[in-house]
Amino acid sequence: xxxxxxxxxxxxxxxxxxxxxxxxxxxxxxxxxxxxxxSGLGMAMAVVxxxxxxxxxxxxxxxxxGVLFAGLLIGxxxxxxxxxxxxxxxxxxxxxxxxxxxxxxxxxxxIFDYTHEALGTSLxxxxxxxxxxxxxxxxxxxxxxxxxxxxxxxxVAGKPISFPGDKLINGIAVLAxxxxxxxxxxxxxxxxxxxxxxxxxxxxxxLMTLPIGGADMPVVVSLLNAxxxxxxxxxxxxxxxxVLIIAGxxxxxxxxxxxxxxxxxxxxSVANIIAGGFGSGDSxxxxxxxxxxxxxxxxxxxxxxxxxxxxxxNVMIVPGYGLAAAQAQHEVAELAKLLTDAGINxxxxxxxxxxxxxxxxxxxxxxxxxxxxxxxQLDEANSMFENTDVSLVIGANDVTNPLAxxxxxxxxxxxILDVDKSKSVVVIKRSMSTGYAGVQNPLFSxxxxxxxxxxxxxxxxxxxxxxxxxxx
Amino acid sequence: MSQELYTxxxxxxxxxLVGFEVMSKIPSTLQTPMMSGANAIHGVVVVGAFVIAAxxxxxxxxxxAFLAAFFAAVNVAGGYTVTDRMLGMFxxxxxxxxxxxxxxxx
Numbered sequence: 001x002x003x004x005x006x007x008x009x010x011x012x013x014x015x016x017x018x019x020x021x022x023x024x025x026x027x028x029x030x031x032x033x034x035x036x037x038x039s040g041l042g043m044a045m046a047v048v049x050x051x052x053x054x055x056x057x058x059x060x061x062x063x064x065x066g067v068l069f070a071g072l073l074i075g076x077x078x079x080x081x082x083x084x085x086x087x088x089x090x091x092x093x094x095x096x097x098x099x100x101x102x103x104x105x106x107x108x109x110x111i112f113d114y115t116h117e118a119l120g121t122s123l124x125x126x127x128x129x130x131x132x133x134x135x136x137x138x139x140x141x142x143x144x145x146x147x148x149x150x151x152x153x154x155x156v157a158g159k160p161i162s163f164p165g166d167k168l169i170n171g172i173a174v175l176a177x178x179x180x181x182x183x184x185x186x187x188x189x190x191x192x193x194x195x196x197x198x199x200x201x202x203x204x205x206x207l208m209t210l211p212i213g214g215a216d217m218p219v220v221v222s223l224l225n226a227x228x229x230x231x232x233x234x235x236x237x238x239x240x241x242x243v244l245i246i247a248g249x250x251x252x253x254x255x256x257x258x259x260x261x262x263x264x265x266x267x268x269s270v271a272n273i274i275a276g277g278f279g280s281g282d283s284x285x286x287x288x289x290x291x292x293x294x295x296x297x298x299x300x301x302x303x304x305x306x307x308x309x310x311x312x313x314n315v316m317i318v319p320g321y322g323l324a325a326a327q328a329q330h331e332v333a334e335l336a337k338l339l340t341d342a343g344i345n346x347x348x349x350x351x352x353x354x355x356x357x358x359x360x361x362x363x364x365x366x367x368x369x370x371x372x373x374x375x376x377q378l379d380e381a382n383s384m385f386e387n388t389d390v391s392l393v394i395g396a397n398d399v400t401n402p403l404a405x406x407x408x409x410x411x412x413x414x415x416i417l418d419v420d421k422s423k424s425v426v427v428i429k430r431s432m433s434t435g436y437a438g439v440q441n442p443l444f445s446x447x448x449x450x451x452x453x454x455x456x457x458x459x460x461x462x463x464x465x466x467x468x469x470x471x472x
Numbered sequence: 473m474s475q476e477l478y479t480x481x482x483x484x485x486x487x488x489l490v491g492f493e494v495m496s497k498i499p500s501t502l503q504t505p506m507m508s509g510a511n512a513i514h515g516v517v518v519v520g521a522f523v524i525a526a527x528x529x530x531x532x533x534x535x536x537a538f539l540a541a542f543f544a545a546v547n548v549a550g551g552y553t554v555t556d557r558m559l560g561m562f563x564x565x566x567x568x569x570x571x572x573x574x575x576x577x578x
């Protein structure tokens with residue numbers, strides 16, 4: 001090993017250590033930010049080192065520098081501007097977009113190396129297998145993540161999209177990937193197998209994601225994130241760079257664990273989510289087993305809710321997807337501050353999957369300055385409901401459904417917030433429609449529950465006005 | 473199997489195991505930033521964009537190098553920025569003191 005090569009290898013190793021330590025630190029809210037910065041530092045070291053290596057090697061042409069820096073500059077500008085401007089409600093689709101381009105970059109590197117080094121020569125399996133996997137996985141995550149981005153942002157319909165023959169096309173795509181793969185390894189001197197592999201992977205990614213419902217999309221994004229990690233690791237095999245292998249494998253494994261944890265929190269299995277698309281049955285979650293449409297519900301007015309809140313000691317706010325959809329975080333924080341200032345205890349009960357993806361609600365609330373220690377996670381919140389005077393459920397449904405404690409329905413066994421244990425429950429909801437699971441919620445017809453049918457934002461504004469009246 | 477391939481394979485497998493180990497039990501609060509942070513880390517693919525740009529010698533390859541550099545730069549720059557923004561909100565200095573629930577920290 002030359003001196004430079006030795007130094008470079010050590011720097012890449014150090015950079016990889018930064019990623020591992022960084023991810024480790026991101027497990028706790030106190031050290032998370034520094035963890036991310038440490039991981040970024042590792043990234044900066046790797047980039048500086050490869051720059052030095054390339055300069056030292058002296059092989060790069062002037063145009064090579066030009067396209068490299070043009071690409072980097074435009075990419076950095078675009079990425080940073082997007083990341084700075086995005087409203088916190090739209091983070092899931094942005095992560096998915098960044099994931100798509102990561103997969104795209106990995107696939108592009110595979111395409112480059114296959115056409116650059118392989119044409120006309122016979123390939124060793126040590127090269128051809130990673131390059132093949134790089135292109136295939138990169139291609140799948142590129143198109144799959146773009147569709148996921150579209151679904152999360154509403155450009156593509158969120159409901160499962162399927163059409164006659166989609167399973168057949170999927171099967172053909174898989175077959176084409178296998179044929180192209182064998183072709184690429186066996187006859188490396190032709191472009192066509194690579195183009196076929198790429199096209200089939202793109203189609204597969206598209207058709208894999210289209211039939212999955214919008215509510216499951218975060219799990220899919222996380223899964224594709226893990227895929228991209230693997231694609232990057234295989235790109236590392238291709239260009240023989242260990243930092244890509246380590247970082248890619250790290251993300252691949254970490255993303256897999258994260259995917260499983262997210263799926264668990266949503267009470268869905270990953271296989272179930274993916275099969276929802278091209279499994280045998282429809283992605284039918286509305287078994288309907290459980291309860292009939294509740295008839296004996298009590299309606300309430302903003303004025304009444306305001307009075308309840310103003311005379312309460314302990315208030316628990318239960319935010320759900322509807323809150324994020326109505327962009328009502330500011331109103332919630334305003335109401336909570338109003339109550340806190342009047343000496344009332346206010347906390348937030350946050351279900352793991354509240355918001356658009358696990359942990360998203362915490363981000364949204366942190367964005368409007370809700371203190372971290374007011375956000376109670378599932379177990380802690382559940383120990384507090386018995387002493388709660390008023391639970392204010394805003395745009396949440398399935399996560400409060402007591403039917404989850406019983407057997408034989410779509411949400412059986414899902415961990416829920418025990419909202420029904422509090423003395424009084426107010427549910428702000430647009431209508432009586434069921435949640436994502438398609439199961440009626442008997443909480444709505446219980447004695448202590450009253451319903452306020454309204455958009456979350458408008459309803460909260462009215463409640464704030466009413467509460468002010470009672471507090472003065 | 474060549475020595476080089478064996479080394480890379482060993483690194484790959486051990487890194488997978490490290491990833492599984494390091495990632496267990498993430499509080500759900502941090503799952504969104506964690507996903508975004510992991511997403512930023514695979515932006516290391518930008519190193520690969522440098523490598524191929526150095527080898528490019530005709531327009532077809534220049535185009536691929538440009539694409540790879542652009543894609544990877546969006547991934548790495550955007551990924552770290554948005555993750556930092558999210559995590560920064562958790563660490564924000566508190567405006568009002570919170571007398572209740574001091575012990576609720578994890």
